[in-house]
Amino acid sequence: xxxxxxxxxxxxxxxxxxxxxxxxxxIHTPQGDYASQAKSVAMSQMGMGEEQAEQYAQRLRAxxxxxxxxxxxxxxxxxxMLLHADFGQSFVYNKPVAEVIGQRLPYTLGIAIxxxxxxxxxxxxxxxxxxxxxxxxxxxxxSVLAFLGMTIxxxxxxxxxxxxxxxxxxxxxxxxxxxxxxIMQSWxxxxxxxxxxxxxxxxxxxxxxxxxxxxRIMRSNLLDVMHQPYIEAARAKGLSRTAVVLKHAVPNAxxxxxxxxxxxxxxxxxxxxxxxxxxxxxxxxxxxxxxxxQQDVFVTSTILLLLSVILVIGNLLxxxxxxxxxxRIRVTA
Numbered sequence: 457x458x459x460x461x462x463x464x465x466x467x468x469x470x471x472x473x474x475x476x477x478x479x480x481x482x483i484h485t486p487q488g489d490y491a492s493q494a495k496s497v498a499m500s501q502m503g504m505g506e507e508q509a510e511q512y513a514q515r516l517r518a519x520x521x522x523x524x525x526x527x528x529x530x531x532x533x534x535x536x537m538l539l540h541a542d543f544g545q546s547f548v549y550n551k552p553v554a555e556v557i558g559q560r561l562p563y564t565l566g567i568a569i570x571x572x573x574x575x576x577x578x579x580x581x582x583x584x585x586x587x588x589x590x591x592x593x594x595x596x597x598x599s600v601l602a603f604l605g606m607t608i609x610x611x612x613x614x615x616x617x618x619x620x621x622x623x624x625x626x627x628x629x630x631x632x633x634x635x636x637x638x639i640m641q642s643w644x645x646x647x648x649x650x651x652x653x654x655x656x657x658x659x660x661x662x663x664x665x666x667x668x669x670x671x672r673i674m675r676s677n678l679l680d681v682m683h684q685p686y687i688e689a690a691r692a693k694g695l696s697r698t699a700v701v702l703k704h705a706v707p708n709a710x711x712x713x714x715x716x717x718x719x720x721x722x723x724x725x726x727x728x729x730x731x732x733x734x735x736x737x738x739x740x741x742x743x744x745x746x747x748x749x750q751q752d753v754f755v756t757s758t759i760l761l762l763l764s765v766i767l768v769i770g771n772l773l774x775x776x777x778x779x780x781x782x783x784r785i786r787v788t789a
Contacts, residue, residue: 544754575666583674605668614734662727718774
């Protein structure tokens with residue numbers, strides 16, 4: 457087990473290093489940089505001439521280190537991360553990147569975890585129900601639900617909910633995490649309920665998509681397992697169909713689902729980012745979108761690296777869960 461963990465951690469560190477490099481290069485691919493945008497703003501809003509604005513942009517590049525080569529910028533960024541846990545300075549907010557992201561990250565992870573738990577629990581339950589009632593109306597209804605969850609774009613659902621909240625209900629719980637009366641208060645049951653009132657559209661849309669994937673995987677795996685000879689042998693011993701399914705079939709159908717859990721957490725976060733962007737909820741989603749538009753390099757690179765870390769950790773935990781669950785995998789590990 458120790459050798460297995462050491463090998464996987466080595467692969468994970470190498471993968472994260474490569475991902476950070478690729479992300480950093482891709483973010484610099486568009487023409488121009490943050491100083492170029494500052495130059496345009498200076499000319500259009502501050503009344504500077506082109507020459508004066510260019511001098512301003514050059515001074516800004518020198519101060520922010522944007523006049524260095526791409527390799528040097530990446531080296532300095534990685535060095536500061538590893539040695540000082542410094543992810544750089546946000547150009548737009550003029551704050552450390554860790555502070556800018558840290559203000560929104562707890563809400564993003566909290567919402568994503570809630571969506572993950574709901575999607576897994578409901579999806580697995582629906583998958584078991586659909587498999588036990590194959591070709592009946594319950595199976596058909598669950599399959600249609602899964603089809604809709606996998607095909608309807610999340611941003612479209614978010615737009616429908618936004619229209620309903622704004623023009624039909626006339627809700628004021630749009631574009632924020634809490635009502636103004638709760639923003640400065642400490643956490644309490646009332647503030648938690650107010651947070652749920654504001655973020656339920658994000659949870660609903662992200663959970664709907666994840667639920668569909670979990671339900672589809674569980675149903676197909678369980679149907680395959682239920683045709684195995686040992687299932688027929690258990691039925692022949694007189695066990696009820698429900699007992700056979702829950703005690704023998706379901707545990708053996710969980711393996712692909714557990715592997716799926718390793719990648720579904722980033723999927724939940726991306727769903728939360730997409731819906732939060734449409735609804736203007738101040739989580740990581742709008743921050744990443746604005747950072748990309750304004751070429752706030754270190755904020756965008758850190759967010760992408762963070763998502764990669766979550767994906768790698770999720771895959772590692774899924775592998776460890778399989779090693780502990782299946783003795784055959786434990787031997788080969």
